[in-house]
Amino acid sequence: xxxxxxxxxxxxxxxxxxxxxxxxxxxxxxxxxxxxxxxxxxxxxxxxxxxxxxxxxxxxxxxxxxxxxxxxxxxxxxxxxxxxxxxxxxxxxxxxxxxxxxxxxxxxxxxxxxxxxxxxxxxxxxxxxxxxxxxxxxxxxxxxxxxxxxxxxxxxxxxxxxxxxxxxxxxxxxxxxxxxxxxxxxxxxxxxxxxxxxxxxxxxxxxxxxxxxxxxxxxxxxxxxxxxxxxxxxxxxxxxxxxxxxxxxxxxxxxxxxxxxxxxxxxxxxxxxxxxxxxxxxx
Amino acid sequence: xxxxxxxxxxxxxxxxxxxxxxxxxxxxxxxxxxxxxxxxxxxxxxxxxxxxxxxxxxxxxxxxxxxxxxxxxxxxxxxxxxxxxxxxxxxxxxxxxxxxx
Numbered sequence: 001x002x003x004x005x006x007x008x009x010x011x012x013x014x015x016x017x018x019x020x021x022x023x024x025x026x027x028x029x030x031x032x033x034x035x036x037x038x039x040x041x042x043x044x045x046x047x048x049x050x051x052x053x054x055x056x057x058x059x060x061x062x063x064x065x066x067x068x069x070x071x072x073x074x075x076x077x078x079x080x081x082x083x084x085x086x087x088x089x090x091x092x093x094x095x096x097x098x099x100x101x102x103x104x105x106x107x108x109x110x111x112x113x114x115x116x117x118x119x120x121x122x123x124x125x126x127x128x129x130x131x132x133x134x135x136x137x138x139x140x141x142x143x144x145x146x147x148x149x150x151x152x153x154x155x156x157x158x159x160x161x162x163x164x165x166x167x168x169x170x171x172x173x174x175x176x177x178x179x180x181x182x183x184x185x186x187x188x189x190x191x192x193x194x195x196x197x198x199x200x201x202x203x204x205x206x207x208x209x210x211x212x213x214x215x216x217x218x219x220x221x222x223x224x225x226x227x228x229x230x231x232x233x234x235x236x237x238x239x240x241x242x243x244x245x246x247x248x249x250x251x252x253x254x255x256x257x258x259x260x261x262x263x264x265x266x267x268x269x270x271x272x273x274x275x276x277x278x279x280x281x282x283x
Numbered sequence: 284x285x286x287x288x289x290x291x292x293x294x295x296x297x298x299x300x301x302x303x304x305x306x307x308x309x310x311x312x313x314x315x316x317x318x319x320x321x322x323x324x325x326x327x328x329x330x331x332x333x334x335x336x337x338x339x340x341x342x343x344x345x346x347x348x349x350x351x352x353x354x355x356x357x358x359x360x361x362x363x364x365x366x367x368x369x370x371x372x373x374x375x376x377x378x379x380x381x382x383x384x
Contacts, residue, residue, distance in 0.1 A: 035373060081359070081371035083352045084327065086344075111371045119375040126376050149336075224328045262335065279374040 036065070036114045037077040039095045040105040040268060041124070041131050044071040050098055055082065055091040062095050065117055067124035070131055073099050074120060082111045096268050104139050106131060106275070107268035115282045123277070130275050138273065140238045141216060144265035146248065147223075148207065148230035150200070154258055159195050166191055200229045203259065208232070210251045214243045219271045229259075233271035241266070317361040323354050 037055055039062070047064055054060030054075025064071035073095065082088050092110050099105055114120045124131070160166055169188045173181045207230060212218060215234040223231045236244045252261040330351065334344040362369040 079373050083355065085348060085352060086331075113371075113373045114375060115373045122376045147332075224325070224332050228332070260336075278377040280377040281368070282373040282375040 034116070035077045035079045036074040036117060036120050037082075038108045038112045038114060038120060038123070039073045039075075039092060040099060040107045041135070042071050042073060042099060042103040042105050043069055043135050044103065045069040050095065053091075053095055053098060055088060055095070062098075065120045065124070067121055068128065070124050070128060070135075072120050072124055073105075077113055079113060079115060082113070084110055100142070100266065100268055104135055104141070105268045106134055106138065106273055107270055119282065127275065127277065134273055134275060138269050141235050141269060141272075142238055142241065142266035143269045143271060144234045144236055144244060144248075144263065145267060146207075146211070146230065146232050146234065147228055147262040148204070149227045149260040149262070150203070150229050150258060151260075152196070152227070155196065155199060156192060158258065159192065159199065163195055166195060203255065204230045207251050211244070211247050214240055214247050217272060221271070235269055235272045314365060318358060318365060318367055320355060320358045323351055323358065327351050
């Protein structure tokens with residue numbers, strides 16, 4: 001199964017047995033020393049510099065630490081916990097986007113900091129095989145996100161026009177304002193709820209079907225908020241990016257009166273890579 | 284004693300044991316509540332959505348993001364307090380571990 005992303009889910013908290021380690025931030029930090037923020041893993045066997053685009057204050061250079069033919073893309077950082085603020089998350093993403101232009105990447109989860117270059121090397125050594133396998137699988141594949149939101153009122157108005165039973169009940173209620181309509185109102189409410197659910201499901205499966213043809217894989221995530229009916233990720237071959245774009249445009253035109261499409265990407269394959277790293281806290 | 288102690292103490296021991304049990308339940312519930320960051324993350328994603336849709340402006344986003352970050356930090360410190368793993372901070376490969384795919 002491939003889902004999620006490289007994360008420290010398998011993280012174990014153990015007392016650090018190394019004693020007397022040099023204190024954090026001994027000053028005069030130069031490149032190669034101090035903490036390393038890791039963005040992603042790529043297939044590259046030589047040193048590379050991606051420019052001063054790293055996370056944190058100041059223009060931190062983004063460069064590679066390599067082991068055999070694998071490289072971790074890192075920047076120097078003090079040993080801190082990064083809050084997932086928009087600014088920090090965008091900085092993390094910007095680096096991955098930049099690297100992605102020329103490489104297939106395995107993204108690391110946000111905020112992963114190692115104490116030293118040696119620790120990053122140890123990560124590559126100990127996880128070499130898993131990283132290699134996943135890089136092969138993800139070769140030239142990118143991810144797109146598609147969130148679909150609906151305007152409930154518009155969909156209901158549409159249902160009242162198109163669904164005979166709902167229209168009939170509604171007319172009956174409008175004509176007859178006596179107390180006997182209480183039951184009819186209840187029935188109408190239930191009918192509308194049911195029809196809404198069916199309609200939502202049919203929208204989602206139609207969109208899925210349309211896009212499946214041009215994607216390698218797809219994954220549904222939990223919708224965010226109450227207006228969202230679909231929150232999906234699609235894995236697409238790089239050379240089919242245009243085809244996928246075209247299909248998204250096609251399906252969003254089809255539903256433009258009722259649905260709002262939020263189309264994002266290309267992303268690193270966050271939703272299609274799942275390597276559980278056994279990481280522990282390094283105090 | 285036997286039967287007599289049961290008769291004498293039953294009305295007392297019963298409720299006391301009950302109270303102790305329910306206090307433990309409260310303790311567990313509080314711990315779970317204090318150390319769970321899934322709600323905060325969900326709210327953060329919703330907030331992101333709201334600003335993208337233009338439902339809230341940037342200033343409002345920044346204000347609410349700051350509150351959520353504060354809550355995340357509190358959860359992190361409670362997790363550390365209860366000896367649970369906490370996201371963020373320096374990590375290294377656990378000894379003798381091999382990653383699984």
